[in-house]
Amino acid sequence: MSAALAVRTSSLAKTFGAQRAVDGIDLRVPAGGVYGFLGPNGSGKTTTIRMLLGLVRPSAGEIEVLGAGTPGAIVDVLHRVGALVEGPAFHPYLSGRANLRRLDAADARADPRTSRTRIDAAIERVGLTPAADKRFRAYSLGMKQRLAIAAALLAPRDLLVLDEPTNGLDPQGTREVRALIGALAREGTTVLVSSHLLSEIEQVCTHLGVMHAGRLVAQGSVAEVLGGADAVTRVDTPDFVPARDVLVRLGARDVRDLRDAAPGVEALETVVAGVPPERVVAELVAAGVRVRGFAVTAPGLEERFIALTGEGFDVSG
Amino acid sequence: MSAVSSFLRLLASEVRLIAGRRRNQAGVAVLALVPIVMAVAIRASTAPRPGRGPDFFSSIAGNGFFVALAALAAEITLFLPLAVATLSGDAIAGEAHGGTLRYLLTVPVRRTRLLAVKYLSLVVGAAIGVAVVVLAALAAGGLLFGLGPVTLLSGTQVGLGDALGRLAVACAYLTLQLAALAAIGLFVSTLTEQPIGATITVTLLVMTMWILDGIPQLDGLHPWLLVDRWSAFGDVMRDPIFWDTMATGSLVALAYTAVFLSAAWARFAGKDITS
Numbered sequence: 001m002s003a004a005l006a007v008r009t010s011s012l013a014k015t016f017g018a019q020r021a022v023d024g025i026d027l028r029v030p031a032g033g034v035y036g037f038l039g040p041n042g043s044g045k046t047t048t049i050r051m052l053l054g055l056v057r058p059s060a061g062e063i064e065v066l067g068a069g070t071p072g073a074i075v076d077v078l079h080r081v082g083a084l085v086e087g088p089a090f091h092p093y094l095s096g097r098a099n100l101r102r103l104d105a106a107d108a109r110a111d112p113r114t115s116r117t118r119i120d121a122a123i124e125r126v127g128l129t130p131a132a133d134k135r136f137r138a139y140s141l142g143m144k145q146r147l148a149i150a151a152a153l154l155a156p157r158d159l160l161v162l163d164e165p166t167n168g169l170d171p172q173g174t175r176e177v178r179a180l181i182g183a184l185a186r187e188g189t190t191v192l193v194s195s196h197l198l199s200e201i202e203q204v205c206t207h208l209g210v211m212h213a214g215r216l217v218a219q220g221s222v223a224e225v226l227g228g229a230d231a232v233t234r235v236d237t238p239d240f241v242p243a244r245d246v247l248v249r250l251g252a253r254d255v256r257d258l259r260d261a262a263p264g265v266e267a268l269e270t271v272v273a274g275v276p277p278e279r280v281v282a283e284l285v286a287a288g289v290r291v292r293g294f295a296v297t298a299p300g301l302e303e304r305f306i307a308l309t310g311e312g313f314d315v316s317g
Numbered sequence: 318m319s320a321v322s323s324f325l326r327l328l329a330s331e332v333r334l335i336a337g338r339r340r341n342q343a344g345v346a347v348l349a350l351v352p353i354v355m356a357v358a359i360r361a362s363t364a365p366r367p368g369r370g371p372d373f374f375s376s377i378a379g380n381g382f383f384v385a386l387a388a389l390a391a392e393i394t395l396f397l398p399l400a401v402a403t404l405s406g407d408a409i410a411g412e413a414h415g416g417t418l419r420y421l422l423t424v425p426v427r428r429t430r431l432l433a434v435k436y437l438s439l440v441v442g443a444a445i446g447v448a449v450v451v452l453a454a455l456a457a458g459g460l461l462f463g464l465g466p467v468t469l470l471s472g473t474q475v476g477l478g479d480a481l482g483r484l485a486v487a488c489a490y491l492t493l494q495l496a497a498l499a500a501i502g503l504f505v506s507t508l509t510e511q512p513i514g515a516t517i518t519v520t521l522l523v524m525t526m527w528i529l530d531g532i533p534q535l536d537g538l539h540p541w542l543l544v545d546r547w548s549a550f551g552d553v554m555r556d557p558i559f560w561d562t563m564a565t566g567s568l569v570a571l572a573y574t575a576v577f578l579s580a581a582w583a584r585f586a587g588k589d590i591t592s
Contacts, residue, residue, distance in 0.1 A: 053423045055590040078425035085423065089416025093338065105330035106424045108323040151420065 005064070006031040006159050006190040007052060012061035014047050021047040023214035024061065029192050029207070034185045036201040036222075037194035039211030040309055045194045046086050048211070049163050052192075053083055066158055079109050082152030083161045088144040092137035096128060096147045099136055103151050110155060122150040127176065141168030149177070160184060162193045166200045178204050198302050212309040226304050233280065234258075236267040236293030243268060243289045250275050250283060267293070324434065327426070331438040335404060341442075344400055345449050351396060352388035352454035356381070360461045373551070381458025382467050382480055386487070386551065388454040389447070393491055393547050397446050398523040399516075401495050404442045405502025406516035408435040409585065413510040413592040428586050436503050436578065443495035447488045471556040483558065487550040490563050494547050497570035498523065500577035501543075507585040510592045540565075543573050 007029035014022040022044040029035045039045050050056040052065055054074050062069065068077040090099040100119045104110050110118075123132045126146040131139065139147065145168055152160055162181070166174040181191050181204050195201045202222075209219040218225045233252075237243050244255050252270040259266060272280055277296045284291050335341055359377050373387040409432075412418035421431060458464065467480035475483075502519045509515055526544040529535055539545045546566030552559040 050419075050589075050591070053419075054425070055419055055422060057587060057589055075425050075427060078423055081423070083420075083423045085419050087416070089420060091334065091415065091417060094334075102330050102334065103420060103424055105326050106421050106426045108320070108327075108426070108430075112326060148420075 004031055005029060006033075006066060007035075007192060008064040009048075009052075010062045012048065012051060012063060013059050014044075014051060014056060015059045020214050022051070025211075025214075025216040026219075027209060027216065028219060029190060029209075031190050032185070032188060033206040034181060034191045034193065034204050035207045035209060036205035037192055037209050037211070038198065038201065038305060039194075039196065041196055043211040043309070044214040045211050046163055049083075049085060049161055049192075049194065052161065053081070053085065054078065055085070079107065079155060080158040081161060082155070082157040082159070083163075084148045084152050084165055085161070085163050087164070087167065088148035090136045090144070090147060093135060095133045095135055096139065096143075096150075097123065097132045099147065100151055100154060104154055107155065118154055122153040125153055125180070126150045142170060142173050145169055145177075146173070149180070157189055159190045159192065162191065164195055165193060166195065166197070174200055198305050210305065210308050217308045218304075226298070231271070232269055232297045233272050233277065234267055234269045234293070234295045234297070235284065235289075235291060236265075237284075237289050237291055238266045239289045240266075240268060242287050243284060246283050246287045246289065247272060247280070250280060324430065327430075327434050328437055328441075331434050332441055335407070335438060335442055338407075341404070344403065345446070348392065348396055348400065348446055348449050349453035351392055352384050352450060353457040355388060355391065356384045356454070356457035356461050376468070377458065377462060379462070380467060381455070381460070381462035381464050382477065382484075384458030384462070385451045385454035385484055386554065388450050389487065389491060389550060390548065392450050393494075393550075394527065395523075397443070397450070397491070397495060398498055399520055400446045401439065401443050401498050402502055402516045402519035402523070404439050405499055405506050405519060406512035406514075407506075408439060408503055409506035410509050410515040411506075411512035413590070414512055416592060418592060419590050422590060429582065432503070432578075432582055432585055435506075436499065436581075439499035439503060440492070440496045443499055444488075444492045447492050447495070451484060451488055467554075469556045470551075470554045473556045475556075483553040486558070487553045490550050490553075490567065491547070493567055494543070494570050497543055497573040497577075500574040500581070504577045504581040504584065507581050507588065541569070543569065545569075 005028055007027055009025060009027040011024045011026065012022060013020065013024045025048065027048070037045055047056060051058050052063060054071060057071070063074065065074050066077045066080055068074045090096070091102070094102065097119060100122065101115065104115045104119060123129050126149050128143060128146045128150060131143055136144070136147070145165065149162070149165060152162070166177050169177060178200065181193060185191055185204070193201060193205070205222055207221050208225040210217050210225065235243055235247070240257060240259070247255055247270050250272055251274065252272045255268055255270040257268050277294070281291060281294055356377070359374070373383045373390060376383040377387060409418070412421065422428065455464070464477055466474050466476050468474050498519070501522065502515065505518050506515045523544065526542045530539055530542050530545050546562050546569065549562035549566050552563055
């Protein structure tokens with residue numbers, strides 16, 4: 001059972017002083033998948049990632065990374081794990097290439113004879129070749145982020161842990177990182193990617209885990225996590241009252257009049273569970289409702305995310 | 318074998334990192350400047366200093382060799398300890414401050430291995446510091462006063478080769494003392510994420526030990542202070558070399574090294590890296 005999991009934790013918890021940063025989570029990252037690790041700032045994602053990488057010692061619970069279960073064994077499998085933790089960090093007065101050379105020199109298993117080729121390939125892969133010999137301090141945030149991803153790709157990896165990899169990237173760069181994640185996943189690398197920005201993650205993930213206030217509030221395949229929410233039906237029509245009657249007869253809940261929401265809009269929105277959309281349209285038309293537009297929207301990750309973690313910009317403390 | 322070579326590879330990378338930093342290059346220049354300034358100042362002043370016993374200054378005018386001993390005596394009080402304090406601030410606290418520590422550890426580098434490499438690089442740094450002082454002093458002294466057979470404190474004269482051998486012993490002794498200070502520095506460096514804070518702490522420790530060492534009423538404490546026997550390096554200029562003080566001083570240094578390296582390991586091995 002655990003053979004198919006790249007990362008598994010049981011009741012994993014971390015307490016800093018009086019604060020429970022991570023409060024008993026059971027993470028299941030399937031091997032070969034792209035696991036989107038979501039949650040607002042301060043929800044415990046980074047602390048969890050630090051525990052997976054052996055930087056922070058758990059207060060309670062167990063961790064298994066690539067089959068290794070004890071802290072000592074986890075350090076031994078870390079060479080198969082590429083990591084980007086809480087933003088890029090390098091020596092500012094060294095060039096990007098020199099920084100990678102330093103990390104490669106630190107890797108006891110890296111072959112110094114292939115160092116140059118591997119470093120060049122990693123730089124190439126993140127599109128940093130033109131800036132490779134500039135000092136790190138002169139890099140833009142996007143270039144720094146790319147260098148950190150290059151560092152994670154210095155050796156062949158079975159698992160990539162990317163904490164907010166698109167932070168500071170422009171939309172173009174974000175798309176490139178997404179494409180890179182997709183390509184790595186196709187090569188068989190398991191990817192655990194965290195983000196507080198949903199749109200960045202939604203398109204590449206096969207699985208999702210949602211953190212909120214130190215707890216894992218939802219986890220599973222994308223369909224499983226999103227399945228908890230119903231599709232929304234929108235009808236554009238000037239005939240509000242008959243339309244509502246038809247919808248209610250079909251078992252609609254929460255019929256909302258969108259005329260209140262925006263000027264110039266004549267529509268209503270509702271959730272009609274268990275009735276096929278084509279039948280809804282047929283019933284509306286049969287009742288003489290002038291249907292000018294009709295849409296059924298599957299719930300986005302955004303709606304689901306907000307439903308799980310609450311709305312607003314509050315940092316969960 | 319490959320474990321050794323990979324260890325040396327990381328050590329080389331560490332030394333390159335230290336040597337490549339502008340701030341450290343400036344520090345080396347300052348270390349080298351002190352003996353040069355001393356030699357030039359003595360050359361420029363014609364009046365002989367009134368004798369106050371065997372300080373090396375008074376012998377410089379006769380032989381450039383003594384610039385090296387005088388420079389070591391001057392720099393071991395502050396400049397060399399400050400250099401070690403600066404490097405030890407960078408060692409762990411500096412990496413933590415910059416965030417590079419978490420990336421080193423996830424490479425992965427085992428913590429014990431990282432500490433060992435960091436400590437050895439500090440010792441290499443201390444040795445380079447001492448060597449820079451001595452080489453700059455010999456160059457400046459040789460140029461301004463010439464080098465020749467050396468008259469020892471006991472009055473006998475030895476050839477320059479013999480004298481340089483004795484100087485090498487003094488350098489090794491001081492490097493060992495600075496290595497003990499580096500162990501303290503490494504421990505302090507594991508306590509904080511502020512490299513400057515670690516550097517200041519270590520410098521203050523050295524200053525405090527010098528002050529305590531200068532208070533006669535505290536002479537019961539003196540043998541336990543790391544700095545107490547630092548000036549004993551001058552014993553290499555006696556005939557035969559007077560080893561007793563340096564031997565005790567070396568034991569004290571080794572004891573400090575063992576205690577503080579253990580403390581650094583105990584602190585660092587299980588520390589949560591949240592920087």
